[in-house]
Amino acid sequence: xxxxLEGTRCLVTGGSRGLGRELCLAFAREGARVAFTFRRRExxxxxxxxxxxxxxxxxxxxQGDVADGAHAQAVVGALTRAWGGLDVLVNNAGVQHVVPxxxxxxxxxDLMLNTCLKGPYLFSRAALRGMIxxxxxxxxxxGVFSSERIVEAPAHYAAxxxxxxxxxxxxxxxxxxxxxRVNMLSPGLLDVGLGRMLMPHRxxxxxxxxxxxxxxxxxxxxxxxxxxxxxxxxxxTGARVTxxxxx
Amino acid sequence: MGALLHPTTSLCRTCKxxxxxxxxxxxxxxxxxxxxxxxxxxxSVRLSTDAAWYAATRAVKPVASAPRRTPRPVHFGxxxxxxxxxxxxxxxxxxxxxxxxxxxxxxxxxxxxxxNDGTWHMDVAAFRRILQHLKDDLGEVDIVNFTGxxxxxxxxxxTFLEVARDAGVHRVTICSNGLFLAKNEPLVKRLGELGxxxxxxxxxxxxxxxxxxxxxxxxxxxLRALDLTEKYNVDVTLIPVMTKGxxxxxxxxxxxxAMERPNVRHVELHTITYxxxxxxxxxxxxxxxxxxxEVLDRxxxxxxxxxxxxxxxxxxxxxxxxxxxxxxxxxxxxxxxxPFTRFMPREALYACLAERLYLEPSRALExxxxxxxxxxxxxxxxxxxxxLKILRQLLGALFPRDRVITREEALRAAERASKAVYVHxxxxxxxxxxxxxxxxxxxxxxxxxxxxxVCAYNVLYKEKEAxxxxxxxxxxxxxxxxxxRRLAVLA
Amino acid sequence: xxxxxxxxxxxDFTWCEGEARARALSEATGAVGRRLDLTDRAALQGFLRxxxxxxxxxxxxxxxxxxxxxxxxxxxxxxxxxAVEVNGRSAFALCRALGPAMGARGGGDIVLVGALDRGQxxxxxxxxxxxxxxxxxxxxxxxxxxxxxxxRVNMVALGPLGEGLSRAxxxxxVEDYRAFxxxxxxxxxxxxxxxxxxxxxxxxxxTGRVVTxxxxx
Numbered sequence: 001x002x003x004x005l006e007g008t009r010c011l012v013t014g015g016s017r018g019l020g021r022e023l024c025l026a027f028a029r030e031g032a033r034v035a036f037t038f039r040r041r042e043x044x045x046x047x048x049x050x051x052x053x054x055x056x057x058x059x060x061x062x063q064g065d066v067a068d069g070a071h072a073q074a075v076v077g078a079l080t081r082a083w084g085g086l087d088v089l090v091n092n093a094g095v096q097h098v099v100p101x102x103x104x105x106x107x108x109x110d111l112m113l114n115t116c117l118k119g120p121y122l123f124s125r126a127a128l129r130g131m132i133x134x135x136x137x138x139x140x141x142x143g144v145f146s147s148e149r150i151v152e153a154p155a156h157y158a159a160x161x162x163x164x165x166x167x168x169x170x171x172x173x174x175x176x177x178x179x180x181r182v183n184m185l186s187p188g189l190l191d192v193g194l195g196r197m198l199m200p201h202r203x204x205x206x207x208x209x210x211x212x213x214x215x216x217x218x219x220x221x222x223x224x225x226x227x228x229x230x231x232x233x234x235x236x237t238g239a240r241v242t243x244x245x246x247x
Numbered sequence: 248m249g250a251l252l253h254p255t256t257s258l259c260r261t262c263k264x265x266x267x268x269x270x271x272x273x274x275x276x277x278x279x280x281x282x283x284x285x286x287x288x289x290x291s292v293r294l295s296t297d298a299a300w301y302a303a304t305r306a307v308k309p310v311a312s313a314p315r316r317t318p319r320p321v322h323f324g325x326x327x328x329x330x331x332x333x334x335x336x337x338x339x340x341x342x343x344x345x346x347x348x349x350x351x352x353x354x355x356x357x358x359x360x361x362x363n364d365g366t367w368h369m370d371v372a373a374f375r376r377i378l379q380h381l382k383d384d385l386g387e388v389d390i391v392n393f394t395g396x397x398x399x400x401x402x403x404x405x406t407f408l409e410v411a412r413d414a415g416v417h418r419v420t421i422c423s424n425g426l427f428l429a430k431n432e433p434l435v436k437r438l439g440e441l442g443x444x445x446x447x448x449x450x451x452x453x454x455x456x457x458x459x460x461x462x463x464x465x466x467x468x469x470l471r472a473l474d475l476t477e478k479y480n481v482d483v484t485l486i487p488v489m490t491k492g493x494x495x496x497x498x499x500x501x502x503x504x505a506m507e508r509p510n511v512r513h514v515e516l517h518t519i520t521y522x523x524x525x526x527x528x529x530x531x532x533x534x535x536x537x538x539x540x541e542v543l544d545r546x547x548x549x550x551x552x553x554x555x556x557x558x559x560x561x562x563x564x565x566x567x568x569x570x571x572x573x574x575x576x577x578x579x580x581x582x583x584x585x586p587f588t589r590f591m592p593r594e595a596l597y598a599c600l601a602e603r604l605y606l607e608p609s610r611a612l613e614x615x616x617x618x619x620x621x622x623x624x625x626x627x628x629x630x631x632x633x634x635l636k637i638l639r640q641l642l643g644a645l646f647p648r649d650r651v652i653t654r655e656e657a658l659r660a661a662e663r664a665s666k667a668v669y670v671h672x673x674x675x676x677x678x679x680x681x682x683x684x685x686x687x688x689x690x691x692x693x694x695x696x697x698x699x700x701v702c703a704y705n706v707l708y709k710e711k712e713a714x715x716x717x718x719x720x721x722x723x724x725x726x727x728x729x730x731x732r733r734l735a736v737l738a
Numbered sequence: 739x740x741x742x743x744x745x746x747x748x749x750d751f752t753w754c755e756g757e758a759r760a761r762a763l764s765e766a767t768g769a770v771g772r773r774l775d776l777t778d779r780a781a782l783q784g785f786l787r788x789x790x791x792x793x794x795x796x797x798x799x800x801x802x803x804x805x806x807x808x809x810x811x812x813x814x815x816x817x818x819x820x821a822v823e824v825n826g827r828s829a830f831a832l833c834r835a836l837g838p839a840m841g842a843r844g845g846g847d848i849v850l851v852g853a854l855d856r857g858q859x860x861x862x863x864x865x866x867x868x869x870x871x872x873x874x875x876x877x878x879x880x881x882x883x884x885x886x887x888x889x890r891v892n893m894v895a896l897g898p899l900g901e902g903l904s905r906a907x908x909x910x911x912v913e914d915y916r917a918f919x920x921x922x923x924x925x926x927x928x929x930x931x932x933x934x935x936x937x938x939x940x941x942x943x944x945t946g947r948v949v950t951x952x953x954x955x
Contacts, residue, residue: 018651041650096651097648098642098645100617100621101621102621103624103638103639172954173920173954174920175920176919176920176953177921177922179921181921181954187943188943196653196654197645197646197651197653197654197657198654198657199608199658199661200608201609201610202613205610210885211882211883211884211885211886211946212888212945213885213886217943220943221943223940223942224940224943226940227936227940232936233932233933233936234929234932235921235925235926235933235953236933236949236950236951236952237921237953237954238920238950238952238954238955239949239950239951239952240949240950241944242944242947243941243944244944245885245943245944246881246882246890246944246947
C-alpha cells in the first residue's frame with residue numbers, strides 16, 4: 001500500500017524533538033521525503049534521524065537558527081537542489097519560555113518573536129518561490145491553543161503565535177491563487193514540550209478544563225497533520241485546526 | 248496575679264493526671280501556665296516571654312480539617328481518648344511511624360523512650376496495615392516519617408522504604424542521629440536512589456555542648472553524614488533542639504550552614520521538652536527551657552536580621568503555638584536568603600501552606616508569586632531588584648529556554664531554590680495544653696489504625712507500651728479525679 | 739458519503755426530497771438510504787430511536803441544510819422556522835439522542851456541516867446566517883457536553899460548492915466568491931467530503947471546534 005504522502009517533499013523546522021519530530025515521523029510513515037532543521041540539540045537531531053531511517057526514510061538535516069535569513073535560503077536551496085523542489089513546509093520551530101511581564105526583557109521578546117514569527121516568514125518566503133513556480137505546495141504553521149482564546153500565556157509567546165495566525169491568514173489569501181494552501185495547526189497541551197514541564201497541578205487544571213479530560217499526544221496531532229499537508233486536502237486554506245481536547 | 252489569657256487542661260508533672268490550668272500574662276509581659284495537683288502541689292511554667300506575641304499568635308485559627316475517621320469515642324476527655332477522638336481538630340498531616348525501640352545513643356535530652364534490652368522491631372506487615380489505614384483516612388499518603396529509636400537499627404529498614412515507595416508515598420523522611428549514615432556510604436547511596444529524606448538531629452557545633460546534650464561527641468560524625476547525603480543527593484532536614492543558654496546562641500550558625508548546604512531543605516528547630524527517658528532527668532532545674540518566641544528572637548539576633556520573627560507564619564494545619572514557618576528564597580549570586588514574607592503578604596504565604604505542612608507547587612503559590620513579581624517590579628525599594636532577579640533565575644531554571652526538562656527536574660529546581668525554617672514546639676507535662684493537642688497534625692500511627700498526636704504519645708501513651716518501657720504503666724488515675732469518678736458512675 | 743464508503747465503511751444515510759439521487763447513491767455504494775423529513779419532529783424522533791435501538795453508530799454526519807436566496811424584506815417567518823428546524827434543531831435532536839448512546843458504546847465522532855465560523859463577513863441570507871451561528875455556537879457547547887463520554891463534536895464550515903445548497907445563495911455572492919477567495923474557485927462536494935471523512939475518522943483530540951474548508955475567505 002502506498003502512503004498518503006508518497007514522494008511528497010516535506011520540510012519541518014524544529015524537527016529534532018517534540019511535535020516537530022512526531023511530524024517528521026508521521027510524514028515518513030506515509031512515504032514522504034523528510035527534511036528538518038534544528039538549532040542546538042544535536043543529539044536529539046541524531047535521534048530523529050535514526051528513527052526516520054528506521055522507517056526507511058533518509059532525512060536531510062540542517063542546523064541553524066530559523067530567524068537567520070541566510071539559513072532559510074540555504075536550507076530551501078539545498079532541498080531544491082537535492083529534490084528539485086519542496087511540496088510541504090511546516091513552520092514548527094518555537095521557543096518555550098514562561099515568564100510574567102514583570103520579568104519579560106527585550107531580549108526575551110526578540111528571541112520569541114524572531115523564532116516564532118520571523119522564522120516562519122523567512123522560511124515561507126524562501127519556500128514559496130518554488131511553490132508558486134510549481135503552482136503547488138502547502139504550508140502548515142504550528143500555533144498554539146492559547147492564541148485562539150484568552151488563556152494564561154506569556155505575553156510574548158501569545159503575541160508571536162497570534163502573529164503567526166495573521167501571517168497564516170494573509171499568506172493563504174495571497175498565494176491561494178497560485179494553488180498554494182496555508183493552514184494553521186494549534187494543538188493544546190501535549191505529552192511533549194511544555195506539557196512535560198508544567199507542574200502537576202497545571203496539567204490537572206488542563207485536564208479538568210478539556211472536554212475530553214486529557215492532554216494530547218504529539219503522535220495523534222501529527223496524524224491529523226498528515227491530511228492537512230497531503231494532496232487529499234484541496235479546499236482548506238487559511239483554516240485553523242485546534243486539537244486541544246475541547247478546551 | 249496577671250491577666251488571664253485563657254483556661255485549659257494540663258497535666259501534673261509528676262503523676263500526669265489531668266488538671267485544670269490557667270494561662271496568664273504577668274506584668275513583665277511573660278506568659279505562665281499554672282495548675283495545682285491535689286497530691287503534688289502547685290506548679291507553674293513560663294510559656295512565653297512576650298504576651299502580645301503569644302496572644303496574637305494564639306488568635307490565628309488553624310484551617311478546620313477534622314480527621315475522616317475517629318476510632319476512639321470521647322470517654323475520659325482530652326488527652327485520654329487519643330486515636331483520634333471525635334473532638335480532634337486536624338487530620339494527620341505528618342504520619343509518624345515508630346519502627347524500633349533500639350537506639351545507638353542515650354542522649355540526655357531525648358524526649359522519647361527507647362529500649363535496647365529485648366529490642367522491639369515493627370514487622371513489615373504491620374507497616375503495610377498502617378499505610379492502608381492512612382490511605383483510607385487521607386486518600387493519598389503524601390508523607391511518612393520513620394522514627395524510633397534509631398530507625399536504621401531496624402534489620403529490615405530498607406524494606407520499609409521500598410514498601411513506602413511502592414505505596415506511592417511522595418516524601419519519606421527518617422529521623423536519625425546520623426551515626427549510621429556517617430559510617431555507611433552504601434546506605435546513603437541507596438537512600439538517594441530511593442529518594443528518601445533524612446531528618447538529622449543537629450544541636451551544636453561545640454563538642455562540649457554536644458556532650459551535655461547528646462552525651463557524646465557527634466559533630467564530626469554528623470558533618471560526615473551531611474557530606475555523604477550531599478554526595479548522594481539525599482535531602483536533609485536538620486533538627487536542632489534549642490536549649491536556652493546551651494545552644495540557642497548557635498542557631499544562626501546552624502541556619503547559615505543549612506542555607507549553604509544544597510541538600511539541606513529544611514531546618515526544624517525544636518524547643519527542649521523535659522519528657523522521655525532523657526528529658527525527664529536532664530537539667531533538673533529546667534533552666535534551659537526556651538519558648539517559641541525566644542527562639543524566633545534568637546534567630547533574628549544570630550542571623551543579623553536576615554530572618555526575623557515577622558518572617559514566620561503559623562501553620563494553618565496545626566495549632567499556631569506549635570508550628571511557626573518561614574520560607575526563604577536563596578540568592579544564587581551569594582546574597583543573603585530572602586524570606587518569602589519580604590515579597591508577599593504573610594496572609595498569602597499562610598494560604599499557600601493550607602494544604603500541606605510543606606510548601607508545594609500549587610495554583611495559590613503560583614498566583615502569590617505572580618503577584619509578588621508584579622509588586623517587586625513596580626516597587627522602588629532597593630531590595631526589590633535583587634529579589635526580582637532571583638525570581639527570574641528561578642523561572643529560568645523551571646523553564647530553561649535551551650532545553651526541555653522533565654516535570655521531576657522542574658520540581659527539584661523549584662525545591663532547591665528555597666529553604667524552610669520551622670520552629671516546632673513540643674509539649675511536656677509542664678507545658679501541656681489540650682487546646683494545642685486538639686489541633687495536632689503530627690501523629691504516631693499504629694497498626695490498629697489509631698493515630699495519636701506525638702506529644703500525647705511521648706508524654707502519656709508510650710508509657711503504656713511494653714515495647715518501649717521496662718515497666719509499662721497502666722493509666723487509670725491519669726485522667727484525673729473528676730473524670731475517674733465519672734468513669735466509676737459509668738461502670 | 740462516497741468518501742466514507744470508499745474507505746470500506748458501512749454507511750446509512752437519510753434523504754428528503756431528492757429521491758432519484760438517493761436511489762442512485764444507494765445503488766452505487768450499497769449504502770442504505772431512508773427518507774426522513776427533518777422538520778417532522780415525530781418522524782425524526784422515531785428515526786433516532788430506531789438508530790439507537792439498532793446500536794449507536796461510530797460516526798454521525800449532519801449535512802442537511804436549507805436556505806433561500808432572499809433579501810431581508812422577502813424572508814417570511816416560515817422561512818425562518820424551516821431554516822431553524824432543519825439547520826439547527828435537527829442537529830440538536832440528533833446529538834441529544836445519539837451522543838449519549840455513542841458515548842455508552844465507547845465514544846465516537848459527530849461532524850456537523852455548516853457554512854460559517856463567524857470569522858467571515860458575508861452578505862448571506864439572514865435566516866441562513868442565523869442558523870449557522872447557532873450551529874457553530876452549539877458545536878462548542880456540544881463538545882463540552884459530550885467530551886466527557888468520549889464523543890467528539892466538530893463542525894466543518896464550508897465555502898460555496900458548485901452544487902447543492904450553494905445554488906440557494908445569491909448568484910452575485912457566488913461570483914464574488916469565485917473572484918476573491920484565496921483559491922479563486924468554488925469547492926467540490928468530493929473535496930469537502932474528504933475533509934469530513936478526515937475529521938470523522940482521524941481526529942482524536944479536537945472537539946467543539948469549527949474547521950473551515952472554504953478555499954480561503
